[in-house]
Amino acid sequence: MNVPHIVGASAPRKEGRGKVTGAARYVDDMVLPGMLHGATVRSSVARGKIKKISFGPGVDWKEFVVVTAKDIPGKNCIALILDDQPCLAAETVNHAEEPIVLLAHVDRHKLRKAVEAVSIDYEPLPSVHSMEDSERKSTIIWGNDNILKHYLVEKGDVDAVWKEAAHIVEGEYLTGAQEQLYIENNGVIAAFQPESGVTVWGSLQCPYYVHKALMALCGLPENKVRVVQMETGGAFGGKEEYPSMIAGHAALLAIKSGKPVKIIYDRVEDMVATTKRHPSRTRHRTAVSKEGEILGGEIEFTIDGGAYATLSSVVLSRGTIHAGGPYYWPSVRIRTKAVATNTPPHGAFRGFGAPQSLFAMERHMDRIAQVVGISPIEVRRRNFLKTGQTTTTEQTIQENIDLDGLLDRALELSNYDAKKKRFAEENRNGKLKKGIGIAAFLHGAGFTGSGERYLNSLVGLEAGADGVVRVLVSSAEFGQGTNTVLCQIAAEALGLPYENVAIAQPDTAVVPNSGPTVASRTAMIVGKLVQSAATGIKETLAKSGLLGEDYTPDQFRFACREHIAAHGALKSYSRYESPGNVYWDDEKYRGEAYAAFAWAIYVAEVTVDLTTYSVTVNDFVALQEVGKVLNPVLAEGQITGGVAQGIGFALFEKVVWQDGRMLNNQMTNYIMPTSVDLPPIRVFFEEHGNVHGAHGAKGIGELPMDGPAPAIVNAVEDATGVRFDSIPLLPEDLLEALNDKSGERDLLSPVRGMA
Amino acid sequence: MNSPLEKSAKREVSFIVNGEERNLFPHPMERLLDVLRNDLGLTGAKEGCGEGECGSCSVLLDGMLVNSCLVPVAQANGASIITIEGISTHDLMSPLQQAFLECGGAQCGICTPGMILAAVHLLEKKPEPALSDIREGLAGNLCRCTGYMQIFEAVARAAQPRMAK
DSSP states (O other), rough: OOOOOTTSOOOOOHHHHHHTTTTOOOGOOOOHHHEEEEEEESSSSSEEEEEOOOOOOOOSSGGEEEOGGGGGGSSSSSSSSOOSOOOSSEEEOOTTTTHHHOOOOOOEGGGGHHHHHHHEEEEEOOOOOOOHHHHHHOOOSSSSEEEEEEEEESSSSSGGGGGSSEEEEEEEEOOOOOOOSSOOEEEEEEETTTTTEEEEEEEEEEEHHHHHHHHHHTTTOGGGHHHHHHHHBTTTTTTTTTHHHHHHHHEEEEEEEOOOOOEEEHHHHHHHSOOOOOOEEEEEEEEOTTOOOOEEEEEEEEEESSSSSHHHHHHHHHHHHHHTTOOOOOSSSEEEEEOOOSSSSOOOTTTTHHHHHHHHHHHHHHHHHHHTTTTTTHHHTTOOOOTTTTOOTTOOOSSSHHHHHHHHHHHHHHHHHHHHHHHHHHHTSSEEEEEEEEEEEEEEESSTTTTHHHHHOOOOOOEEETOOEEEEHHHHHSSOOHHHHHHHHHHHHHHGGGGGGGEOOOOOTTTTOOOOOOOOOOOIHHHHHHHHHHHHHHHHHHHSOOOOOOEEEEEHHHHHHHHHHSSSSSEEEEEOOOOTOOOOOOTTTOOOOSSSSEEEEEEEEEETTTTTOOOEEEEEEEEEEBBBOOHHHHHHHHHHHHHHHHHHHTTOOOOOOOOEESSSSSSSTTTTOOTTTTTEEEEEEEOOOOOOOOOBOOOOOSSSHHHHHHHHHHHHHHSSOOOOOEOOOOOOHHHHTTTOOSSSTTTSSSOOOOO | OOOOHHSSSSEEEEETTTTEEEEEEOOOOBBBIIIIISSSTTTTTTOOOSSSOOOEEEEEEEEEEETTTOOOOGGTTTTTEOOOGTTSSSSBOOHHHHHHHHTTTTTOSHHHHHHHHHHHHHHHOOOOOOOOHHHHHHHSSSSSSSHHHHHHHHHHHHHHHHHHH
């Protein structure tokens, strides 16, 4: 049969019609009979012992459902990795805005007053509000040493390289917290019935994370917890771990009241209480030859994990492995740690540690270029990883990569050389200074090291008597195109039109655990499993003699109908199998960190206005090698969206902290890019393929978050001749830096804080 | 939530929504957004920020693009309101909706209803918009997914058939 290839075509988004007509159902659009509304009473101090909880006058408390830690039927924790975060603080609080009491009422207008009428007395305890404070250990707030996790990567003999070095180049680089700012705030509805248990509908990324957390919290067996993902209005990592918390809260209220309970955060609560990108500090000390080749170096990477361990160990891991960038290090020592502070826990956000350590690496490459006296282009060319060389974790690059070629194309697309020359000329006069900067980087797809083996993902396909095949996965759609791409892969494998494949709503009562929707793993890993499950359906029908090698959709439908009539439901499952010979040592952090890397070169052109101190990005070229592009329109949308968030990370989005609490928790004073703030974002792909992914695809979701910030700050340095090593870089920061007469910002001055 | 609600007496409010006359008896200070979503079941308008920054609650009120989270329902008395549900007719998507679908203008979809109404408003004022007009016209509607490029493309594509005439 002759079905045109659907993989590689821009199939329209499966759930797109609902989204453009307003018919798509998000959790706040859902109402259950007799439903109550829930609200959360949170701590007003950063750290302290809870002495007394009082329910003040002016509220008829009999009307309210009230839940505290005492009402928790199971274990008071959000089960994730270390299970150290309570669902409701019982005796002590460890950060501002920590949940303590839950309230529910049928009239949501009455909740705000009731929340305000709950007063909590604390015995204050000393608190820690910076990484440096945490490292000093004068106040211990977590474990024995405030260290949530640390890693050490060692390759070669780095101690031997310093004496050979023509230059030793040092730098310290900082990145700030960043809010995911999905436009749909966190929200869930929970219902409870003694016979069937707890059901939760929510805005979330990982149905089985919530499932696991609810089992522990409610003390219920697997079959008495059901989690359903509703249409989800953006996530970006921000709905990876926190939905377990809010789902737990709604479930506790539902269990106590016997009624369905809806909790929808408003923007100020979502911003002040939920996770953000980990702030980071990276220190580089690099031994470089006269020609600008890296001989070896030391990298220290530290992230602020907040008050509980949550996902910090995994974020740190990705940041650690990406810290060396797309370069060859003959020797390196990478020491990294996540430290505790009395701040709401930082969490998953697109890129997951890599944007932080890659910002440092790519700023540091420009600094090496300055010290050696070569161009930013040349220093990268002299150090690019090549096929057959090993990464910092000693993973041999097997794929045929050509970073030089990628760089050549990016320079041409951005007209780099001509612009560089022109800007140098034009910048001599006037208040508008133009600059151009590049960033080269990589992003590993899928879980790190042994992660995919532990996940052991399972994917199902079910063919109906109508000949329509449903994809059964827990992988969630939240804008990236999961539904569409997985249906394309199934349609292609089955030789059916795209319209004959549908995707099941992620519901743990219906779909198997295909793993969390994170880590740029869905198209590559889950997609491959969909492909093999599809083969299973075909084989089953062929074995029973109902289907030949060549068939029409009608013949397929007929075969399904016959098979189902004779044998019942027609399903095929496929479980993850580790590609053989993958070596990874979790202790030494050595081996094959990722099944595949995507590679990219981004070029940013900026104008710095010395009157207003604003930075405008005028042009942005994003060139990447991502294996097979499964759906060009969706893939391009992933890149433009990621670049926009990266521009926000670099130039707009500053979280202002006071005693571990976000002060600017509104869209009015936490600023993300609008439609007038962004340059043309020009997206280009190279497709070299990848043996591990469906049709040769690699992950792309997180990649575009890594490159914009360093490319832009490199461009700002090019425009001004002043060094900037910290983001976000707002006009007030530029004003201060450009008027700094200390000389510390000069391009060749030594770096503060380094030995 | 807002205390004015409890103090003010309910009163009759009438308006036309998507061509249909509706008579309600709300608190006059109730937000138009809540009345549309909770009383009329028109859940296409979304709340993103509740303070007029994100535009995901955008509707057309007598042809003006407004943030329905900032409009007390009493202010809509006698008005004609268009929500996203009024843009497609009988299950047939408008050319603008079709263009959003084809160009990748909708990702997570939460800003999409407001974005499409902002685009409708723009194309009514400027049927042949330049890129700068599109950027300006959508500046009150935040999208965190797309980086806007494919939204610009969708609006330009929807405008093209008119421009070809």
